[in-house]
Amino acid sequence: MSPVEQGGGHGGRALIISAVTIAVVLLALWGAAWAASRQDSTDIGIGDQTFQGARTDRMAAEIADRGPILFPDVSGSSDNARPIILQHLGDDEDEGWYAFLAYPSTKSPDCFWRWDADEEIFRASCDDALTLPADGEGAEQFPVEVEDGRLDIDLNYERRQATSTTTTVLESGDVPPSTEG
Secondary structure, eight states: OOTTSOOSSHHHHHHHHHHHHHHHHHHHHHHHHHHHHTOSOOOOOOSOSEEEEEEHHHHHHHHHHHOOEEEOOOSOOSSSOOOEEEEEOSSOTTSOEEEEESSOTTSOTTSOEEEETTTTEEEETTEEEEEEETTOBTBOEEOEEEETTEEEEETTHHHHHHHOSSOOOOOOSOOOOOOOO
């Protein structure tokens, strides 16, 4: 055999390697499609479920200095604008956090809550008589958790509760005894 003469076994080997590679890729795609078809839900979540990462020390100082913070719709939802207000009450950076819808639920999103620092209440921009306490009680609330000095605001809590098959009840204080017998 001459040094420039072509060998005869490489073409068959390349064909076998290519065929095996294609078979593995097709099998992986079939497996992924099968796994996706077995899931109970067809909902596709776009964006984060929570708004997170803001440092409690910075946010608390900002709110103490300038008042509650208005965030535009941070949920990533396209069907429902959900701007929120972030409020901090008290001296403890790990407690006293509130996040709630930035406008009265019975009004247009153009009618937002304004902070009245003198009275320490929120007033609706479209109706001064419409008020909200400093903690936003009465507005749609979004649970806020603090972990390692960072805020985590659950923007989709209500939606998950509405579509969940289980119910979670948030309570504080004593639970009265059952009257069922």
